[in-house]
Every structure is written in structure tokens, then in C-alpha cells.
Amino acid sequence: MIQHAPLIIDVAGTRLSKADKRRLSHPLVGGVILFARNWDNREQLTKLCKQIKKVRADLLICVDHEGGRVQRFRTDGFTHLPPMRVLGELWFAGQPGQESEAALAACNTATAAGYVLGAELRACGVDFSFTPVLDLDHGGSSVIGDRAFARDARVTTLLAQALMHGLMQAGMRNCGKHFPGHGYVKADSHVDIPVDDRPLQAILADDAAPYGWLNASLSSVMPAHVIYPQVDSRPAGFSSRWLNDILRGQLGFTGAVFSDDLSMAGARQIDGREVSYTEAAITALQAGCDLVLLCNQCIENDGEPIDDLIDGLSQAQLEGRWWPNEVSEQRRQELLPQGYPLPWDELMIEARYMHALSLLP
Template identity: 30%
Template sequence: MIKKLSILVMIFSLIVLSSCSNKPIKEHSSSTHNLEALSTIESNNRLLTQIYQVAETGKVSKDKWKSGEDTIMEVEKDWGLADNKSEANSGTYATYEKKQVVFGFNEKGQIYDLRSHSNKLQHITQKETEQVLGAPDEIRHFQEQNIYVYQINQTYQLKLIFPPATDNTDRKLSHISVVYLPWDPSVNETDPSYSIDTMTITEKIGQLMMIGLESTSIDQQATYYIKQKKVGGFILLKKNIENTQQTVDFINDLKRNNDNQIPLFLGIDEEGGRITRLPEEISATPSSQAIGKRNDSDWSYQVGKLLAKKVKAFGFNINFAPVLDVNSNPNNPVIGDRSFGDEPELVSNMAIAQMKGLAAENVMPVGKHFPGHGDTAVDSHIDLPLLDHSLERLQQVELVPFQQAIDHGVEAMMIGHLMVPSIDPDNPATLSEEMIQGVLRNELGFDGLVISDDLTMGAILENYEIGDAAVQAIQAGTDLLLICHGYDQIDAVFDAMEEAVANGEISMQNLDDSVDRVLKLKEKYGITNEKMESIDVEQLNQEIKEILQTE
């Protein structure tokens, strides 16, 4: 009897509690609304976070398509023809209604604008967007729409489009767009804020020089090149780097002494593997060959970001990587494991991913060594290598990664000291108008910054007077000269350049075109003379460890 009574009491208590908990909801319908709204907000917040994360990879959803990587031909092969296509000033747009996806592509069929009109997006408001993603980098207006623009990195831009609200409430999202900037026809190049018109001849010539130093701290000669010659940048080699704090102090001193309005390019060769210049206390990253063997473009991208984080922490803004050479000659004395592999497509995929990783961290990548150092038997540091292949063979092997990198927006390319008789029987690539203007610019379509390999390498010094070589390189189409060793060699280049400009061997138009390319990239990458603080080596190494543990 007592047991039955206890059960009845428990049931009665549960009924009372249930009634009490339901009473406010029944009496106040707004409470139900608030609970639903909270659920929607949480869902929208998660969705906004996901949108931003996938946009970093060039996507708008979990579908495989990537802006800046895929073509409309690949989409049509997989999804069939679009429901409709429309022309706009910026290109052609293909709409797939059932997929709620639109592809914007250029005349080559390359997708640069990827849009999603998913129903899930259309409950997100402007206010929620700002709460989760912060204020947009820019708000644009088109046909009464508000377009929130988030600059994801140097490669991708995320746009969220909000049409006007009919009832004057918070606007709700219509669709999103991920734009691959290097291919976007609507992105107009702006003139750099540094005015070429007000620059002296000395300042212009200086901007075309990136030089090495013989010391581990700023010396009188470095100060002279900065203040008197207005040099455009420095490259630091292993001999200049002793430890972390010394390197940070060295770079800060170079910046501090730059009284020019134009900041310095500060470059380094940090490829990973055996080609590293950074202090030993910074953890190593894998060689290109190791990355190629894994054949995972996402991982190559992450390693590219690591390389950028490492060099950026010291104050460098240029990394002379990735290597685009196809390692087709196993006896090659200089490339070897610096290459991603012996297949052009593998090299292309891994190098482009690494290039994007570097750029995502706002470090300027430089593809090298055009037209391809992989099938040579001589080290260009010692003498002049011969690449004795027909143009047809070059187009099938050596040039493939360079063409792919150009198609994916590479902005700077290093020219190797290579004799290619099928293109120019008289001059190495660095000094060849046929190679630079003919092949690289006209045939491959590269309009970015052309950088010479080091002019103090044996390939040049054993065969040319360095001043003459520097002038010929600029005449051939090189924009930025790399002179890594010897103050006497640097002086000789400055003297020869000044004389060539004075006597008209280098035209003012030629000079200004190269300076313009330099300044635009300094502006684009936000390069400044801002001082770097000391490096948290432990934190940096932990980041490296976390990525490499996914190996």
C-alpha cells in the first residue's frame, strides 16, 4: 500500500512540474518566438563561420568546385550544361538552378566568381553577419543592394549580398560570392601611392636593385646603399643570419635607416628541406620533394603558409619560392629534392598550392627558375648550364608549371641563368629578350615582376662583365636585379645602370615600366618599414609541429 502511494505521489509531482514549466509558454507566445529566434541565431552563426572557412579555400559550399582552380568545362562535364548563361562586363555567368550555384568565368573558361543562392543562407541578417565576421573590409552598393566585402587573403574575396528589406527591418542575405582576384576582370589595377613622376633617376634605378650584404648587422656600406643609392631591397643569406634576435634586429635596422618614402623589399630563400636560411632554433619544414611524394595539394598549401609565417615573423616580405623546375634529370647537380617531382602536373599542383599558401599570409611568392633548371648538368652557381631542348619539348615539360602558375596568378618570376639555343642561341635566359619578352610575356602571358637570378653567380661572372649583364638584363625585360655578393659588384651594377639610363641605352619608358611593377607589388602586399617585435620561437615552432603532424 505504501509503495503504491509513493508511486501516485511521484506521478502527481511530475504532472504539477510539467504544468508549471508549460504555463509561461502558453501564456506568453513571445517566449516561443524568442526560443526559436535563439535557435536560428545559433544556426546562422555556425553557418557564417562555415562560409568564411570554406571561402579561404575558394569554395562556397562542400561541393568540390573552387574559384580560381576549376574551369566551366569541368563543371559541364560533371553537371551537364547550365540552365542558362548570361553575359556581363566582367565575363560570362552560368546558372545551375537545382544546385543553386552560379559560375562566373572568363574567356578561357576559368572560374573566377563562384556564387551560392542556397535557401539556408537567406535567413542570415546584416547584423548577424557583423556580429560573427566583424565589420566588412568594404561595403559596396549596387542597385540598392548592400554588398559586404571581406578580404579573405591576397587571393580570395568573400562577398555577401543583401537586397533591400521590404518592411524596413534588418536586411537578409540573398547570396554569397567567392572571387578569385587574379582572374577577376572587374579588379582594376590602381596606381601606387608612390608617385613615379616625383622620383629622381637615382631613386628609380635603386628600386630595380635587390642586393646582398657581407655582414650580420647593418654596416656603413648598407647605410650608403639605402640613403645614397635608394636601393629597393635586400636579400639575406645564411652568412647574414646567426640567431633569431640578431636577424630581427638586423632587419629592423635596415628598415629604420630607410628614409625613402618607398619601403624595402626584404627577401630570403626559404624553400624548406636543405634550402633554409633561418636560424637553427626555428623548426624545419619539409623539402619540396617530400611534399611532392605525398601529393596532397591541401598539405602543400599549409606548408606554404608555414613558410610564410616563419619568414614574416622576422620581417621578410618576399620568399624566393616555390620551385617550378621539373626534376627530369636525376644527375642534376643543383635542383634534386628542391623540386616537387619529375612530372610537370605534379610540380604544377604542389607549387601552385604552396604559392597560394605564401600569398595567403601576405608574403610575396616568387616562382623559379624560368624556363626550367631541372634537366641541366651544370650548376649555374658555377658556370652556364645548357638546356638543349626544342620549343615543343619545353612546352610539354619544362614550361608547364610556369604556364600553370601564371594562369593561377603568380605575380613574380625569377629568370634562371640558362642557355636555351632553341629560343636564343646567343644569350642566357636572364639576358634574352626572346626568352623574357617573347616566351614568358607574349606566349605564356605573364605581366608580373621579372626578377633575375643572382648576377654574381658563376654563370654570369665567368662569361660577362657584371655591369654589362645588368644593363642587358633590363633591356631584355628583367625588372628587378638580384646582386647577392660583393660590394664591388653592386657598385659596378649601379654605375653601369646610371650610365645606360644617361646615354639612352635604357629608355625612360623601360625604366618607368619596371619601377611601376615594383611599386604596385609593394603597395599590394602592404609592405612597410614597420619594426618587428621579438619572435616567440616556442609558439612558432608549435604551429609548425601541428601542421607537420598531419604528415
């Protein structure tokens, strides 16, 4: 029987409840995403991650931990990482005649940031961070803003590649987001349904360009809950045109595709009507996503929407409306970290880590 665990869900608090354990043990659940509410201190986080792995060793423990305002763990020794815009500013900080040296130094700093980010998370048992942001800073998006490296797709590509090299040194995979680009639209897909009216060629030549240039480096991609009506009437994360024809076919990407959070407003409307989480998940999986996220349901709704999604996807499988994908499961497994992490106390005196800290702005 083909195995495929496409669901990434959240848990309620700083330790697993019986309900959390029950959900995480379900064969359709492939991982957990952590938030600031799951954090008290490093010791507690490490115990929580061990609890999760005790339920199933292959569960992928994820977090949004980019730096700047999107960093879930900030105390008890965790380094305050700069927003990615700071790395872009370093790129352009060179004096006349020294522009190349400044760009190379910025890439080195990006690698250091990636290593610190990945090594600190892994020392506490976290497997994976949804980073780097590949969106371009067009200047009008409040939800992206300083999360973006730069306006220039080439600068963004090289800084992201450097950051991913640092993650790789820590044994951590990466996730480029939000394909094909969220930086041009002003609306926030958490609470709205953004629309980008540009033609395909304009998007491919600019915002989506990093995905082609990084197709040998990206481990995974997260599409945007944005509609690009000149390409498809559906948001990118529910569009086979974007995910299969363009991302995989045209841009050559071969890794895993995550949906963005299905609870966001941009995921609740498909083809002009409101859909259930189960229908949204099935639509995303059929469109080319390998994994789907449903976040922030344990606190707000006592986890009932997660149970409904698990039951709904199980029923859809029995009815033949959704089929497990062995290739997708292989892609999920490949996101698990490589090698053994350094324990925190050993990391704090490791030469590479100390040098990386010295390079951060």
C-alpha cells in the same frame, strides 16, 4: 621623373655597416637579399630587418628560403621545412584506389608548409622568399635535385599553387623559378654555363608548362642562367625572346621578373664574351627583367662590385643606355608583403600556425 629601383644587393653581416646603409639608401637599390651569414638568432634578424626598413621603408627584404637544403635560417625556433620532393612523394603515396585522396592531402600539406615558411619569416621582418621551385626533377641535376616537387609538370603545378596559397595566407608574395626550367640540364649555373638543346615545343610542353598554368597565381618569376640554343643564343635571363615573347606574350605572365644572381658563372658570359656586372645588369633589364640580383659581394670583395654596379647603372642612365621603367617599379612595389605579421610569440600560439605544423611531414 620616373622612379625605378631595380637592384637587389647583399649586406655584409648581422647588422648594417655604414657602407651597407649608404648603398641601401641609393635610389637605384630596391631591396636586399639575406644569407646565413646575416643570421645569429631571431632577435638579431628582427633588429637587422628593422635597420634595413629604417634606411628605406620600401626596400624589399628577400631570402632564398625554400625548405630542405636551401633554408637560410634553421635554429632558434625556425621550423626545419622538408625539401619539396617530400611533398611530391606524399602525392604518390596513396594506396590503390586512394590516389586522389593522397594527392589532395599532399596539396594541403604544401599549403601548411607555405604558411609556416611565410609566417615565420614575416614574424622576423623578412618580406619575401624566392620560392617555389617549378623545375622538374629529370633525375640528373644535382643543383635542383630534391628542391623539385616532382617530374610531372601537372603535379608540380598543383603542389606549387598550394604552397603559394599558404604564402598568401601569411601575406607573402611568391617567385616561380627557374624559367623555363633548370631541371633537365646537369651543369650547375653557379659554376658553369648549362646548355639545354631541346626544341622550344618540347620545353613548352613539359618544363615551362607550370608557368602558363600558374599565370594568374605567380607574383614573380626568376629565369634560369641556362642557354636554350634552339630558341636563343643567350641565357633565358638575358633573352627578350624568352622573357617578353614567350613568358609574357605566350604564357600570359604579368608579374615581376628577377634576374638570377649576376655573379654566377652562367651570367658572366653573354654572346660568347665575358661581361661586367653593369653590362650584365643592363642586358637583363633591356631583355625584360624588372629587377636584378648581385649577391655575395660584401664578404668576398668588400662590396666594391656593388658600388661599381650602382655607379655603372647611374652612368648608363645619364648616357641614355638604360631607362628607368615605371611599370617595373610598380611590379617591385607589389611584391611588398600584405597586412601586418604576427609577432613571433603570438604566432607560436596561433591556431592556424599550430595546425599547419601538425601537417608537416
